[in-house]
Amino acid sequence: MVLESPPATVPGPDIPTATPPIQPDLLELFMAFAKMSLAGFGGVLVWARRGIVDQHRWMTAEEFNETFALCHFLPGPNIVNLSVVFGSRFRGIAGGIAAFAGLVGPPMLIATILAALYARYGEIDVLRRILAGVSCAAVGLLISVVFKMMMPLVKKRDAVGLVILLAVFIAIGLLRLPLQAVLLVAIPLSLCITYLMRRQVNA
Amino acid sequence: MNSEANPISTLVWTFGLMSLFAVGGANSAIPEMHRIAVDVHHWMNDKQFADIFAISQLSPGPNVLIVTLIGYSVAGVVGALVATLAMCGPTAVLAYYVSRLLQRSSHSRWPALIQAALVPLSIGLMGASGLILALTSDRSWVAGLITVAAAVLAFATRLNPVWMLLAGGALGFAGVI
Numbered sequence: 001m002v003l004e005s006p007p008a009t010v011p012g013p014d015i016p017t018a019t020p021p022i023q024p025d026l027l028e029l030f031m032a033f034a035k036m037s038l039a040g041f042g043g044v045l046v047w048a049r050r051g052i053v054d055q056h057r058w059m060t061a062e063e064f065n066e067t068f069a070l071c072h073f074l075p076g077p078n079i080v081n082l083s084v085v086f087g088s089r090f091r092g093i094a095g096g097i098a099a100f101a102g103l104v105g106p107p108m109l110i111a112t113i114l115a116a117l118y119a120r121y122g123e124i125d126v127l128r129r130i131l132a133g134v135s136c137a138a139v140g141l142l143i144s145v146v147f148k149m150m151m152p153l154v155k156k157r158d159a160v161g162l163v164i165l166l167a168v169f170i171a172i173g174l175l176r177l178p179l180q181a182v183l184l185v186a187i188p189l190s191l192c193i194t195y196l197m198r199r200q201v202n203a
Numbered sequence: 204m205n206s207e208a209n210p211i212s213t214l215v216w217t218f219g220l221m222s223l224f225a226v227g228g229a230n231s232a233i234p235e236m237h238r239i240a241v242d243v244h245h246w247m248n249d250k251q252f253a254d255i256f257a258i259s260q261l262s263p264g265p266n267v268l269i270v271t272l273i274g275y276s277v278a279g280v281v282g283a284l285v286a287t288l289a290m291c292g293p294t295a296v297l298a299y300y301v302s303r304l305l306q307r308s309s310h311s312r313w314p315a316l317i318q319a320a321l322v323p324l325s326i327g328l329m330g331a332s333g334l335i336l337a338l339t340s341d342r343s344w345v346a347g348l349i350t351v352a353a354a355v356l357a358f359a360t361r362l363n364p365v366w367m368l369l370a371g372g373a374l375g376f377a378g379v380i
Contacts, residue, residue, distance in 0.1 A: 037264045044265050070302055073318040076222045076294025077229045077267035084295040085302040096299055104291060107264025108271050112283045114258050115275035122254065126376065133349065133375020135257035135340040137367045140353025142230060143333040147358055149326045161323040168327030172234045173334040176242075179224050179235035186324055187226070194320040 024058055026098040029087050032056060033102030044079045044103070052086065059086075080104065160197065164190050210278045211285055213244070218270055218289035223297070227325020229267040229290070233332035236273060237339070246277050253340040261368060267291065346380045 024032065036047040045068070053064050067089075071081035080103065087099030121127055153161045164186065171182045217239055225232040233256070240246045247255070255276070259269035267290055274286025341347040353367045374380060 040263060040265070067302075069318060070305060071298060072227075073321055074294060074298050074301060075225050076298070077225070077265055077291060078227075079265045080267060080291045080295055081298035084298050088299055088302070093299070096295070100291070100295060103265065104267075104287065107262060107268055108283070108287055111259065111262050111264065111268040111271040112275055112280060114262055115255075115272045115283060116280075118254065118258060118272075119276065122251075128254070129375040129378060129380065130372045131254045131257045131375065132340070132342075132346070132380050133371040133373065134261055134368050135253045135336070135371075136346045136349040136375075136380065137353040137371025138257055138260040139333060139336045139340050140350040140355075141260070141357050141364050141367060142329065142336065143350070143354040144357035145230075146326060146330045146333055147354070149322075149329070153323065153326070158323075165323040165327040165330070168324050169330045169334070172328060173331030176234070176238060178238065179221065179232065179328075183224050183226065183324070187321070190320040190324055191317065194316060198316065198319075 022056065022058060023090055024056065026091055026094060029091065029095055029098040030102035033083050033087075033099045034106045037103045037107050048079060048082060058090070160193055164193070211281065214274055214277060214282055214286045215289045218274075218286050219293050222290045222292070222294045225290075225294070226321055227328055229265070229269065230332050231325050231328035233269070234328070234335050236269065237335050240273055244277075246273065249339040251276070253336065256336055256340075343380060349374060349380070 032051055033048075036051045037044055040047045049061075049064060052058050053061050059067070067085055068078070068082060071078045071085060074081050080100065083099040083103040084096040086096075088096035091098065122131075150162075150165070153165070168182065168186055171177045171186075172179065221232050221235055221239075224235070237252055241249060241252055255272045256269060259266065259272055262268060268287070270290040271283045271287045275283040278285070337347070337350055341350050349371055353371065356362055356367060357364060
C-alpha cells in the first residue's frame with residue numbers, strides 16, 4: 001500500500017519560502033492527505049511533513065512545526081487534528097473536511113476490509129500465529145517510542161515531569177483506573193506544578 | 204456483543220468521550236480501549252484485542268484506526284464508521300476552533316505551558332499502553348524476547364519499522380512463539 005510520490009511540482013529555489021505560493025484546492029487537499037496516509041505505516045507524521053513542506057511547499061518548516069505543536073497539545077489523534085487545522089487554514093471548513101476525509105477515508109476502508117477478513121478467518125491457526133508474532137513486534141515498537149519521548153526529560157533531569165509520568169503509568173497501567181478520572185486529577189495538577197515552577201525560575 | 208444498551212450509541216459516547224481525553228494521541232488511549240472493550244463490555248478477549256492491535260499496526264494510516272477495528276467487531280461496517288467518526292469528530296472540532304483562536308492571539312504563553320504540562324502525562328499513558336499490550340501479547344518468553352528485540356532495534360537504529368513487523372509475523376508463522 002506504499003504509494004510512490006510524484007516528483008515535486010515546484011522546481012525553482014527562487015520561490016520565497018516565507019509565504020507558500022500555492023493554495024491547494026479541495027481535491028488536492030483530499031488527494032495529498034490520502035497519499036500521506038496510505039504511505040504511512042505506524043505513523044503518518046513523517047509523510048505529512050514530506051508532503052506538505054518538501055513536496056507541495058504549502059507550508060514552511062516553521063509553520064509546520066507550529067501547527068503540529070498546537071495539534072500535539074490538543075487531545076485526540078494528533079495527525080487527525082493536523083489535517084483539520086491545515087485544511088481549514090486554506091479552504092475553511094470544507095478544506096478541513098476534505099483533508100480529514102483524505103486522511104481517514106481510504107485507510108478506514110482498508111481497515112474495515114481487514115476487520116471483515118479477521119472476523120471470518122481469524123480463527124485459522126496460521127493466521128493467529130502470524131498475528132501473534134506481529135503484535136509482539138508492534139508492542140516493542142510502541143515501547144521504543146515511549147523511551148525516545150522520555151529521553152529529553154531524562155536529559156533535562158526533569159524530576160517533576162518524571163514523577164508525573166510514573167504516577168500516570170502506575171494509575172493507568174498497574175491500577176487500571178479509568179482514563180477520565182486519572183486525567184481530571186492529573187491535568188490540573190501538572191498544569192499547576194508547571195506554572196509554579198516556571199514562575200519560580202522567572203522570579 | 205452482549206452489552207445491554209444499543210451497541211451503536213455505546214460506541215458513540217464511549218469513543219466521543221475518549222477522543223477528548225486522549226492526551227498525546229490514539230496510542231495513549233489504548234489502556235482505556237482495552238479496559239472498555241475487554242473488561243467493561245466484554246466485546247472481545249485479550250487475545251482478540253492483541254490481534255486487533257497487530258492488524259491496526261499492519262495497515263496503513265493513522266494509529267487511530269484501531270478504533271475502526273473495535274467498532275467493526277462490535278457492530279459491523281456501521282460500527283466501524285461510527286466508532287471512527289466518534290473518536291475523530293469532537294477533537295477535530297476542538298482543534299478547528301482552538302487554531303482559529305490562537306491565530307488571533309498568537310503571542311500567548313499558554314500553549315507552551317500546556318504542552319510542557321501535558322508531555323509527561325502522554326508519555327506515562329503510552330508507557331501504560333506498552334505494558335498492557337505486552338501483558339496481552341507476550342504469553343511466552345520467546346514472545347517477550349521478540350518484543351524486547353524490536354524495542355531495542357527501533358530505539359537504537361533507523362531501520363524501517365515495517366521490517367520488524369514482518370519479521371515478527373514470520374517468526375509467528377514459523378511457530379516459534
